Amino acid sequence: MSAHSTAAEFLDLVHKSGIHAPGKLEAALRELDDLPDDPNRAAVMLVKNGLLTQFQAKLLLAGKFRGFRFGPYVIRSPLGRGGMGAVYLGEHETLNRPAAIKVLSASDANRRVAVERFQREARAAAALDHPNIVRIFDVGQQGDVYYLAMEYVDGQTLEQIVRTSGALSCSRAMEYVAQAAAGLQHAYEKGFVHRDIKPDNLMLTRDGTVKILDMGLARSSADADKVTEMLDSGAVVGTADFIAPEQAMSAAVDIRADIYSLGATFFALLTGKPPFTGTTAQKLLQHQVKPAPSLSGIDKTFPPGLAEVVAKTLAKRPEDRYQTPAHLIAALTPWLNPTGKLVAGLSSTGPDGRESAMEAVTAIVTGASSTTSMASKRPQIGLAPERSGARPLGRKGKLAVAATVGVLLIAGLVAAFAGGRGESPVTGAGNAKANKPQAPAASVPAPTPAPAPAPQAEPTSSHRVAVGQYEVELDAAGIKTLQVRGQEFVRNLTVYRGAYYYDGSRNAALQFPTFTQQSPTVFLGESPAASVRYEFFADRMALTVTNKQAGDGMFFIIFNGKAIQAVSNDAGEWAGPLVKRDWPNTMWFAGRAKLKVTGGTLLRGAWTDLDDTCQVWQLSLPAGAIRTVTLEPGETTAAEAAQVAKVATNPTASLEPSRGPMGLTAPLDWQVFQRTSRTNGWVGVTGRAPVGADRVEVKLEGQPLEGVLSTEWRQVPMNAQERTFDARVSAPAGGWYKVTVRALSNNQVLAEEAVPKVGVGEVFVGAGQSNSTNYGAEPTRLKSDLVSSFDGTKWQLANDPQPGTHDRSVSGSFWPAFGDALAERYKVPIGLAVTGHGPSSTAEWRPGSELFNWTTKRMKQLGSDGFRAVLWHQGESDSALTADQYATSLTAVIDGSRKAIERPVPWFVAQVSYLGPNRPKAEGVRAGQKRLWDTGIALEGPDTDALTGDNRDQDGKGVHFSPKGLRAHGRAWADKVTTYLDTVLAAP
Structure with missing residues (x-):
């Protein structure tokens, strides 16, 4: 209901509000069509044309025109409340720069204390300039209202992220804590203690930077007017879940109190909850007297060394903690993820304006004494080298940390940790050539052989894992033996291992100083140069290799040429075991055993300077790269055995490709092809x-959707010179069909191959965040056998967990229920290709990003017309965005995908913003999603925010879905998609 009767009255209030500079509104109105006389319709037109925000229009229509301007800043929308007042999104009138405007109004309780703390926050923020601390732009007073204009941070607090998506992975939590510690180090150098570090005061921006918020409780050692003592005398300041013991007792505190609070925050990020629970009084008491729970005790697979780091931050006595944030950063360095980033940004001066941060941190890490070091300036908090429980850093580790943390970057330049974070200023690319193995390469000249290295001592501890058809022995230097069905597939040659990361500095296998068994079938080897994670499953092994160096890195497998008889690639080419080939994916054959290896770079051939019976398989890794190698054991088929026998007669030459008798690459078993109409497809x-074939034919057998399927052989066009075939064979909608392909010569069958289950129906690509992947409470199973999933390589029945997700999640999803509903309605096979990733914002899906490329690659694999639509379920991670921001960001993703596959593929976008029973809807995101429907950019998906109560996990308190909710979620998606399909399939 408007407080105005005409548009003229409404415009008069817009003028009074000061939202637009004089003359600007009139000029804009002259460019518009006639403004409706109704004030509500006039407001809608102004919002649509960007002259007002919905927030501004709503208040103006209610007759409120004050409080839209503070100095040069115009208030555009509310952002929430901070510890000292309300916070709004504003914009500088002339600079067009967004800002967060914190406002302290006259109605705030305890006015004098609030004003003093508000002004203290302004002073503290003004004194600090660091990429990990929110910057201040301006401070002022307008009448009896104080305001503070700060850097607008587009993102979410870590508390919001944990509440939405649960506990974070170790790598993410460590990266965020290290960035926060860098900001606290700067504050410490300037003489400040924050005193309220917690997940809600750490904001993660859309580009992955963590920023410290809310300096309202910060105190300065240089507080000449004694404001801190006056305001805090006898009071407990801070937050009960994260407060340091000495702070809870209202004692004097220093930077070590912030380190404790950061440790409690670290604990909460890793576990999803703070270290202590209970009433406020109980929490305060537990912080003082009760040891924090051990992370290794909570999770037996948690790295013990990292658990010690967290425990040390939570020591009861300040002198037993890390003495500065820089010490904490140094302790975290061995575990930091090389794919993450640390905003170094350490200030160039200390609190007295004289000492260099680089000198200070170097002195801290190396323990060197210096008359200009922080150790000499702040002896009261013990900046001497760490002792009592510190994780010792070797000489290399100390130098790496010192060099890394000491890098002086300004305005948010990104630096990476040596021994753990991308490119390193210590192990520079200048050493890259020296890090090449001394063996001939397939496509480059062999380097000059180095003298044979001295044998190294074997690691003292080895582990044996026997699963399914294979058995492995491994230790800190790599895999020693790998037997499949009793056949040994790898070799050890003095210092070279069966499978190992190459140590270029010693021309040997890298022995990891940290090698841990995280579960019965998971092992992790780590060093400053690299890490390898070994995971053993019933049907495969997965080796995740990380190169932490600034130069190139390499991982090798030394295959046993004495036992292996042949090798083939995924194009169907065959060769003897010792050839040089640029084959990334290979299949190795030894007797009745075989081993499929996916994810390599090349085969080097026999390593003649060591042993001419060993094939060198190589994986090349650029600086900072992470690659996963998959090894799948199996039994040789009769057709493969025949091919191996042929190779034995000429082991150095490649035989003709053959992925079976026909060399068939499509169709695949369980594959679904997108139909072109209700009854037809291909x-x-x-x-x-094979050699000698002059004709290729295909036959389909099975039950179509309508009528009877012809079982006659049909000829497939073939390139006579290369004998390749690639055709679309018309087929009625339906299935599963048995598809048989044969090759003939003079009407005689040379080879024949059959694929038992092939469908012609509906195919969908799934994308988005956790509720589009496998984050549900329990895995869901199909009721129908007409639904299959594609992971980019193979198709399979679509029981959870869905394959092919970017996050490799392993619990439940709505996809089986969705597929069942469509299969029941349309009586044709349903194909799914699910590509989503857990917590992820639209910014992380932007064109060119890893997530975008992951999904568009799947689209291209299916073919631009090989699927019906994309189903997008995302919004929780963007709950702080406005409608404009969300719609603009997702539009870029949708447009980018259509450009990538050169087809205006339909996108269904769901209404998604649910963050729990206390925050069931984020209206900005919902409005942005609806805007995509209204503008025709996307089709309408279900309103999944409506699925509340027992549809959610954790007894209705969670963000993800319960088993009941997964079924309801799948039906909700099916309802929207069938409405669209019924229209499309009815078209002539």
Whole structure:
């Protein structure tokens, strides 16, 4: 209901509000069509044309025109409340720069204390300039209202992220804590203690930077007017979940109190809850007398060394903690993820304006004495070298940390940790050539052989894992033995291992100084140069290799040429075991055993300077790269055994490709092809015929949706010179069909291959965040056998967890219920390709990003017309965005995908913003999602925010879905998609 009767009255109030400079509104109105006389419709037009925000229009229509301007800043929308007052999104009138405007109004209780603390926050923020601390732009007073204009941070607090998506991974939590510690180090150098570090005061920006918020409780050692003592005398300041013991007793505190609070924050990020629970009084008491729970005790797979770091930050006595944030950063360095980033940004001066941060941190880490070091300036908090429980850093580790933390970057330049974070100023690219192995390469000249290295001592502890058809022995230097069905596939040659990371400095296998068994089937080897995570499953092994160096890195497998008889690639080419080939994916054959290896770079051939019976398989890794190698054991088929016998007659030459008797690459078993109408579609048939073939034919058998399927053989076009075929064979909607392909010569069958289950139906790509992947409470199973999933390589029945997700999540999803509902309605096979990633914002899906490329790659694999639509379920991570921001960001993703596959593929966008029963809807995001429907950019998906109560996990308190909710979620998606499909399929 408007407080105005005409648009003229409404415009008069807009003028009075000061939202627009004099003359600007009139000029803009002249560019518009006639403004409606109704004030509500006039407001809608102004909002649509960007002259007002919805927030501004709502207040103006209610007759409120004051409080829209503070100095040069115009208030655009509310952001929330901070510890000292309300916070709004504002914009500088002339600079067009967004700002967060914190406002302290006259109605705030305890006015004098509030004003003093508000002014103290302004002074503290003004004294600090660091990429990990929110910067201040301006401070002022307008009448009896005080305001503070600060850097607008587009993102979410860590508390919001944990509440939405649960506990963080070790790598993410460590990265965020290290960035916060860098900001606290700067504050410490300037003489400030924050006193309220907690997840809600750490904001993660859209570019991955952590910023410290809310300096309202910060105190300065240089507080000449004694404001701190006057305001805090006898009071407990801070937050009960994260407060240091000495702070809870209202004692004097220093930077070590912030380190304790950061440790409690670290604990909460890793576990999803603070270290102590209970009433406020109980929490305060536990912080003083009760040891924090051990992370290793909570999770047996948690790295013990890292658990010690967290425990030390939570020591009861300040002198037993890390003495500065820089000490904490140094302790975290061995575990930091090389794919993350640390905003170094350490200030160039200490609190007295004289000492260099680089000198100070170097002295801290190396323990060197210096008359200009922080140790000499602040002896009261013990900046001497760490003792009592510190994780010792070797000489290399100390130098790496010192060099890394000491890098002086300004305005948020990104630095990486040596021994753990991308490019390192210590192990520079200048050493890259020296790090090449002394063995001939397939495509580059062999380097000059180095003298044979001295044998190294074997690691003292080895582990044996026997799963399914294979058995492995491994230790801190790599895999020593790998047997499949009793056949040994790898070799050890003095200092070279069966499978190992190459140590270029010693021309040997890298022995990891930290090698831990995280579970019965998971092992992790780590060093400053690299890490390898070994995971053993019933049907495969997965080796995740990380190169932490600034130069190139390499991982090798030494295959046992004495036992292995042949090798083939995924194009169907065959060769003897010792050839040089640029084959990334290979299959190795030894007797009746085989081993499929995915994710390599090349085969070097025999390593003749060591042993001419060993094949060198190589994986090359650029600086900072992470790659996963998959090894899948199996049993050789009769057709493969015949091919191996052929290779034995000419082991140095590649035989003709053959992925079976026909070299068939499509269709795949359980594959679904997108139909072109309700009753018609096609099946893709590709491969290479054997030598001598003059014709290729295909036959389909099975039950179509309507009518009877012809079982006659149909000829497939073939390239006579290369004997390749790649065709679309028309087929009625339906399935599962048995598809048989044969090659003939003079009407005689040379080879034949059958694929038992192929469908022609509906195919969908899934994308978005956790509720689009496998984050549900329990895995869901299909009721129908007409639904299959594609992971980019193979198709399979679509029981949870869905394969192919970027986050590799492993619990439940709505996809089986969705597929069941469509299969029941349309009686055709349903294909799914789920590509989403847990907590992720639209910014992380922008064109060119890893998530965007992951999804568009899947689209290209299916073919631009090989799927019906994209189903997008995301919004929780963007709950702080406005409608404009969300719609603009997702539009870029949608447009980018259409450009990538050169087709205006339909996107369904759900209404998604639920963050729990206390925050069931984020209206900005919901409005942005609806705007995409209204503008025709996307089709309408379900309103999943409506699925509350027992549809959610954790007894209705969680963000993800319970088993009941997963079923309801799948039906909700099916309802929206069937409405669209019924229209599309009814078209002539």
